Amino acid sequence: MYCRFCGREIEEGSGACIYCGRALMPEPPPSRMYSRDFTKLKAPAEGKNPKVASLLGFLLGWILLGPVGYIYLGQWNWFWIAIVIQIFAYPLTAFIGAYILLPFVYAFHQYEMAKEVNKLVKAVEAGNDGGRKAGQE
Structure with missing residues (x-):
């Protein structure tokens, strides 16, 4: 452990x-969405804004930098997964299919992931508060 x-x-x-x-x-x-260790979310130090994450994924997706939104969320594992997917998706779809679709996929996934990350941060903070209260009594 x-x-x-x-x-x-x-x-x-x-x-x-x-x-x-x-x-x-x-x-x-x-979470049903992240059951493997490699895709498991890591709790960042602070919560993240889902709208900013979504906007980063969408806007940067048009210049082939959509995975950068995962760095904003502190999820380097998902950044590397998205890079690998992007490397294969563009040639397999003759560039056009992935170019049109991936910014929307990044926007949606990073928005949902930011909400999950915020839940995880709240759970960690609740655990820290509980530890402080028990130690103070």
Whole structure:
């Protein structure tokens, strides 16, 4: 088991990380959309604006930089997945199909992902508050 906050390996079932001292609450149930470890969302330090993420995906998608929106969300794993998909999609669709479709796909996916990331950030913050309250009493 690894600490969600510092990333170090800790004992399975630990209530708190021995390295960073943060209380570990049970992980939220995995989303249907992200069930594999490589595609699992990582909680950034702060919430992200879904409209900004969507706008980045849409506008930058027209100049072949749509995956940059995933960097805004702090999801480098999804950035690399999108780059690989983009590399194959453009030649396979004679450039035109992917050029028209991918900006819309990036906009929708990054909007939905920003909402999921915000839920994850709130869950982490709730866990931190719970750890502070328990430590103060």
